Amino acid sequence: MPEARCQRTIGRAVKISGRGLFHGCDVRVRLLPADPGVGVVFRRVDLVGRPEVAADVRNVAPGSRRTILCCGAAVVETTEHLLAALAGMGVDNCIVELDAREVPAVDGSCLPFCEAILAAGVVSQGVKKPEPMRLPLQRIGDPDGSQWVECIPGSDFVVSYRLDYGPQSPVPAQSQAFAISPDVFLAEIAPARTFVLESEVEALQAAGYGRHLTGSDLLVFREDGSLIDNQLRWADEPVRHKILDCIGDLFLCGHEVSGRIVANRSGHRLNQLVAEVLQVHVANAETDVEGFLRVA
Ligand SMILES: [Zn+2]
Missing domain, CATH: 3.30.1700.10 (lpxc deacetylase, domain 2)
Structure with missing residues (x-):
């Protein structure tokens, strides 16, 4: 049976910027540490009230060729590559602030996101995760x-x-x-x-x-x-x-x-x-x- 491990977040805030893949909007992203149990939450800091949408399949909105998350006014498009970077690097909890509706395309991969996560450091939070x-x-x-x-x-x-x-x-x-x-x-x-x-x-x-x-x-x-x-x-x-x-x-x-x-x-x-x-x-x-x- 796979063993449960402690939850992890990033060690400090890091910034990434670029243009969205589909819409081409200029967007600045800040990845922030988050408390245990928070998961990954996107926060639209360009909108009144800074609305949030959790990275949860119940928040998926229709859209072809990309994964869109939506909760009220908080719409975030093309989330999949950043989510892959967080998942792949073993980050459980992270706030993703962004000032436009789409995650930057960076180079079309998720390597720049992984490099930002590595620069921030991945830190254990001392709180057990549920078993896989x-x-x-x-x-x-x-x-x-x-x-x-x-x-x-x-x-x-x-x-x-x-x-x-x-x-x-x-x-x-x-x-x-x-x-x-x-x-x-x-x-x-x-x-x-x-x-x-x-x-x-x-x-x-x-x-x-x-x-x-x-x-x-x-x-x-x-x-x-x-x-x-x-x-x-x-x-x-x-x-x-x-x-x-x-x-x-x-x-x-x-x-x-x-x-x-x-x-x-x-x-x-x-x-x-x-x-x-x-x-x-x-x-x-x-x-x-x-x-x-x-x-x-
Ligand atoms: Zn893709």
């Missing part, structure tokens, strides 16, 4: 079986991902798996950047998204598989980024988990559904549930 939740055996997917996530009980937290957009895609099929620890996360996952196909860019920009971006701000794949103004950090950088997204989205379930997540072509919406299922599983206080769940 043993993943219940289940499979969650879409009706045609093209996207799914399996949860498999186990003692380590392992995330594996299969990316496959078909033989015609500029991004070749690729798989990767990691047993997640802060060292592994920092070295193998955090630097992996988000990506888009050149053929998708026009529609996204027509919808008002990412008009400020160039090929050096994220990975843009041409039809022939080459990149615009950029180079891969790994040959399989896209699948590593999908693992990063999974870790960020699953953090929203509110529990450290142990076991294996096996994801096939899942995106934010499916990751969020898995987080929701895991949260409900804990709320029902069921253990060793064996079953199969299919969510349309």
Whole structure:
């Protein structure tokens, strides 16, 4: 059985700034230490009353290609990469102050967030965390079986991902798996950047998204598989980024988990559904549930 550890926060306040990935707004972020039990809470300091929204799957709002959190006036978009950094580095409690509606894109990865967390220091708070939740055996997917996530009980937290957009895609099929620890996360996952196909860019920009971006701000794949103004950090950088997204989205379930997540072509919406299922599983206080769940 995995052991409970003490909760952790960051040692001091740190700042990060940049432009949002989708909206391009200039945003300044301050990560602040938080008390045990607080979790991760986003605070919009640019709005009257400085409204807050907790990083909890119950606060997820609809939005494609990113994870949006909303509670009253507190709307924060593209939270997943910062959440992945906090989860990957083992930070449980943190206040995230920001002065615009979107987390900065930084370099398209979450490495700059991890570096800020390392600069602040990760400190134990002397208060035990609940034991990691043993993943219940289940499979969650879409009706045609093209996207799914399996949860498999186990003692380590392992995330594996299969990316496959078909033989015609500029991004070749690729798989990767990691047993997640802060060292592994920092070295193998955090630097992996988000990506888009050149053929998708026009529609996204027509919808008002990412008009400020160039090929050096994220990975843009041409039809022939080459990149615009950029180079891969790994040959399989896209699948590593999908693992990063999974870790960020699953953090929203509110529990450290142990076991294996096996994801096939899942995106934010499916990751969020898995987080929701895991949260409900804990709320029902069921253990060793064996079953199969299919969510349309
Ligand atoms: Zn992402």
